[in-house]
Amino acid sequence: MSNQAFPDIKSIPFEGPSSKNPLAFKHYNPSELIEGKSMKDWLRFSVVYWHTFRNSLSDPFGAGTAIRPWDDGTDSVENAKNRVRYAFEFTQKLGAPYYAFHDRDVAPEGKTLAESNKNLDAVVAVLKEEQQRTGIKLLWGTACLFANPRFLHGAATSPNADVYAYAAAQVKKAIEVTHELGGEGYTFWGGREGYSTLWNTDMKRELDHLARFLHMAVDYKKEIGFKGQFYIEPKPKEPTTHQYDSDTAACLNFLREYGLQDHFKMNLETNHATLAGHTMAHEIEVCLGANALGSIDANTGNELIGWDTDQFPTNLYLTTQIMLGVMKMGGLTTGGMNFDAKVRRESFEPIDLFYAHIGGMDAFARGLKIAAAIRKDGRIAEIVKNRYSSWDSGIGAEVEAGKASFASLEKHALSHPDPIQHTSGRQELIENIVNELI
Numbered sequence: 001m002s003n004q005a006f007p008d009i010k011s012i013p014f015e016g017p018s019s020k021n022p023l024a025f026k027h028y029n030p031s032e033l034i035e036g037k038s039m040k041d042w043l044r045f046s047v048v049y050w051h052t053f054r055n056s057l058s059d060p061f062g063a064g065t066a067i068r069p070w071d072d073g074t075d076s077v078e079n080a081k082n083r084v085r086y087a088f089e090f091t092q093k094l095g096a097p098y099y100a101f102h103d104r105d106v107a108p109e110g111k112t113l114a115e116s117n118k119n120l121d122a123v124v125a126v127l128k129e130e131q132q133r134t135g136i137k138l139l140w141g142t143a144c145l146f147a148n149p150r151f152l153h154g155a156a157t158s159p160n161a162d163v164y165a166y167a168a169a170q171v172k173k174a175i176e177v178t179h180e181l182g183g184e185g186y187t188f189w190g191g192r193e194g195y196s197t198l199w200n201t202d203m204k205r206e207l208d209h210l211a212r213f214l215h216m217a218v219d220y221k222k223e224i225g226f227k228g229q230f231y232i233e234p235k236p237k238e239p240t241t242h243q244y245d246s247d248t249a250a251c252l253n254f255l256r257e258y259g260l261q262d263h264f265k266m267n268l269e270t271n272h273a274t275l276a277g278h279t280m281a282h283e284i285e286v287c288l289g290a291n292a293l294g295s296i297d298a299n300t301g302n303e304l305i306g307w308d309t310d311q312f313p314t315n316l317y318l319t320t321q322i323m324l325g326v327m328k329m330g331g332l333t334t335g336g337m338n339f340d341a342k343v344r345r346e347s348f349e350p351i352d353l354f355y356a357h358i359g360g361m362d363a364f365a366r367g368l369k370i371a372a373a374i375r376k377d378g379r380i381a382e383i384v385k386n387r388y389s390s391w392d393s394g395i396g397a398e399v400e401a402g403k404a405s406f407a408s409l410e411k412h413a414l415s416h417p418d419p420i421q422h423t424s425g426r427q428e429l430i431e432n433i434v435n436e437l438i
C-alpha cells in the first residue's frame with residue numbers, strides 16, 4: 001500500500017464539454033460565474049463518509065464487494081485514523097469543498113460509551129488536521145442512532161428510557177465534535193424513529209419524547225455556542241414501516257406543533273422524496289414556502305425499486321429542478337449538495353468512486369446552467385405569471401388584500417359571465433421549452 005490511494009491522479013480538472021477524459025469535468029467549472037456567483041458557491045459539493053469510505057457494498061443477498069486497499073480490514077482506531085488521510089486525499093483530488101459524517105462512520109464504537117467517545121476524539125483530532133491541511137470543511141455531522149442493536153426500537157422514540165438517555169448522550173457528543181470541527185450544520189435523520197406496527201406503539205407518547213429530545217438538543221447547542229444549522233431529514237419508510245419524519249409537510253407540522261420551527265430546516269434527499277410518493281421538486285416547493293430549505297442529500301432512487309437505493313444523480317431534469325429551487329432562494333447558505341449516494345455493488349473498484357462523483361457533479365453543474373438559462377429565457381415564468389394575472393387587480397387583488405367576503409364574491413359572480421375554461425395550463429408548451437433549453 002502506497003501512502004496515497006490514488007497516486008496517479010493529481011486532481012480532477014475541468015476540460016469542457018468536448019473532453020473525452022473520464023477523469024475530468026465536462027461542466028463543473030468551479031470558478032465559472034452563473035448569475036454573478038461561482039459554480040463552487042452555488043453547488044457546495046460534499047462527499048459522505050459513510051457511503052464513500054465505509055460502505056462495503058453488501059446487500060441482503062450477498063457480501064460486500066468493495067475493494068478499498070487503504071483499509072486493513074480491522075475496526076481498529078489505527079485503521080480509522082489512517083482512513084481519514086485517504087478520505088481527504090480523495091475529496092481534495094475531486095475538488096469537493098465539504099464532507100459529512102456520522103460519529104460511527106469515522107471512529108469505531110467501543111465497549112462502553114466512554115470508550116466510544118475516546119475513540120471518536122482520537123479520530124476527530126486527525127479530521128481536524130486534515131481539514132486544516134486541505135481546507136476541506138465539514139458540511140454537517142450526525143450521530144448513528146440506528147446501526148447498533150440497542151436502537152432496534154428507535155432512539156429518541158424508543159419505548160425504553162435508558163436507550164433514550166444513551167441516544168441523548170451520543171447526540172450530545174456528536175454535536176460537540178461537529179462544533180469542534182467547525183461544522184456548518186448538524187443533521188437529525190430519524191434512523192429508526194417510527195414503528196413497525198401500531199399494535200405495540202404509543203405514537204403520541206413517542207412523538208412527545210422526540211420533541212423533548214430536539215428541544216434538549218437546541219438547548220445544548222445554545223449552551224456550547226454551536227452556531228451551525230440544525231436539519232431534519234425527512235424519509236417516509238425504511239428501516240421502519242412508517243418513519244415519523246415522513247415528508248417535509250409532516251416535519252413542518254411536527255416542528256410547529258412542538259414550537260421547534262425556528263431551530264430546524266430540512267435536509268432533503270431525492271430518494272426519500274420519491275419513497276414518500278413525491279417528486280424532489282415537490283419537497284423543495286414545500287420547503288421554499290416555509291423558508292425551510294437547508295441542505296440537499298443529492299442522490300436518486302431507481303424508478304423500479306421501492307427502497308432507498310441511494311444512486312448518484314445523473315438525471316438532468318432532476319438536477320435542473322433542484323437548482324431552479326435553490327436559485328429561487330438565492331442559494332443555500334449553510335447547506336450543500338451532499339452526495340448521500342453509493343456506487344453499485346458491481347462498481348467495486350476504487351476508481352468507480354471518482355467516476356460516480358464526477359458524474360454527479362457534472363449533472364448538477366449542467367442543471368445549474370440549464371436552470372440559469374430557463375430563468376434568463378423567461379418564457380416559462382411569463383406563462384406562470386399570466387396564469388395568475390386575474391389576481392393582480394380587481395376582485396383577485398381584493399381577495400389577496402383580505403378585502404373580499406362571500407357576499408362581495410357572490411355579487412361579482414352574479415354580475416360577470418361564467419368563467420368557464422379560462423387560460424390554458426400550457427404544460428406541453430412548457431415541457432417543450434424545457435427540452436429546448438436542456
Ligand code: XLS
Nearest residue numbers: 142189233269297308340
Ligand atoms: C438514510 C439517510 C442517512 C442520513 C444521515 O436513508 O439518508 O444517510 O442522510 O443519517
Ligand code: NI
Nearest residue numbers: 233269297340
Ligand atoms: Ni441522507
Ligand code: NI
Nearest residue numbers: 269271272308
Ligand atoms: Ni437515504
